[in-house]
Amino acid sequence: INMADLPRTVLISGCSSGIGLELAVQLARDSRQRYQVVATMRDLGKKGTLEAAAGEALGQTLTVAQLDVCSDESVAQCLSCIQGGEVDVLVNNAGVGLVGPLEGLSLAAMQKVFDTNFFGAVRLVRAVLPGMKRRRQGHIVVVSSVMGLQGVVFNDVYAASKFALEGFFESLAIQLLQFNIFISLVEPGPVGTAFEEKLLEQVSTAQFPGADPDTLRYFRDLYLPASRELFRCLGQSPQDVAQAIVKVIGSTRPPLRRQTNARYCALTALKAVDPSGRLYVRSAHRLLFRWPRLLGRGLRCLACDCFPTRVRPG
Ligand SMILES: NC(=O)c1ccc[n+]([C@@H]2O[C@H](COP(=O)([O-])OP(=O)(O)OC[C@H]3O[C@@H](n4cnc5c(N)ncnc54)[C@H](OP(=O)(O)O)[C@@H]3O)[C@@H](O)[C@H]2O)c1
Secondary structure (H helix, E strand, O other), X not given: OOHHHOOEEEEEOOOOOHHHHHXXXXXXXXXXXXXXXXXXXXXXXXXXXXXXXXXXHEOOOEEEEEOOOOOHHHHHHHHHOOHHHOOOEEEEOOOOOOOOOHHHOOHHHHHHHHHHHHHHHHHXXXXXXXXXXXXXXXXXXXXXXXXXXXXXXXXXXXXXXXXXXXXXXXXXXXXXXXXXXXXXXXXXXXXXXXXXHHHHHHHXXXXXXXXXXXXXXXXXXXXXXXXXXXXXXXXXXXXXXXXHHHHHHXXXXXXXXXXXXXXXXXXXXXXXXXXXXXXXXXXXXXXXHHOHHHHHHHHHHHHOOOOOOOOOOO
């Protein structure tokens, strides 16, 4: 048998909903049956949606397993149940968000974001890396965000956790090339998943004690409506994002970075074309604080494709 023809074992974190769920299903239903998917979630009580979406693939090319990325024991237990113990493709997808005025958020809440988004991925990578290095083969995919490339107002800590991933995995990519192991950071823009709903729910009940009235007002009256408009105009479906990840996993020379949202590229370009950072920070500031109506119009314009998107995702 040609080793290249054997199905690759893909382990995905955070498959109870959203991008992880979609990705697990799309890979498991691959027409060439190239993948054996271990779809994991921290709470198996939520596996119903995934199992229904997987249909006939369940028990064939897809198995569901418990995995909490914040727990060493859970990671060890999960890997010990994988046949042969070997993961060919690891997808770090599990993540949580956090928005709001910094002065109104607890340090514990911020640490939870880093524990999940950053250290959760690090924990999994440390667990699968020895096997990948021994076999001189592997692919580590990280679901980052456009907020791993540029900061977004009132998303300070979430963006920081994604920047941390970008720095960590770019550094690691250099060493791992020597072992024939590839790293890919996938950077979606806004995606219509439970993620945003959960955040808005948190925000609507949160009091943000400690935040001053001006900041609170900017957050509630300017940021929140702009954010909703951004999701409405530029939001991608989790199916689209999963499809982009399937492509990255299937490619023979996977890219280090891959943005999934062509429309959002107009915004990431503001940083890319001016390394001083001034263009991006000033444009974002003006759009939000001075010309919020222009921001809404601009977003709707991007959404209607009335001008050509010059910068395409790589
Ligand atoms: N939605 C967006 O706009 C957007 C944009 C760019 C990037 N992303 C990134 O995409 C990834 C997936 O998010 P999504 O949009 O698909 O949102 P989602 O539907 O909320 O999915 C997040 C998943 O992560 C899981 N998770 C949270 N903490 C975990 C832990 N400690 N251990 C294991 N799993 C855990 C959640 O499980 P529970 O159901 O148990 O909470 C859920 O399955 C995240 O890394 C997110 O940062 C999202």
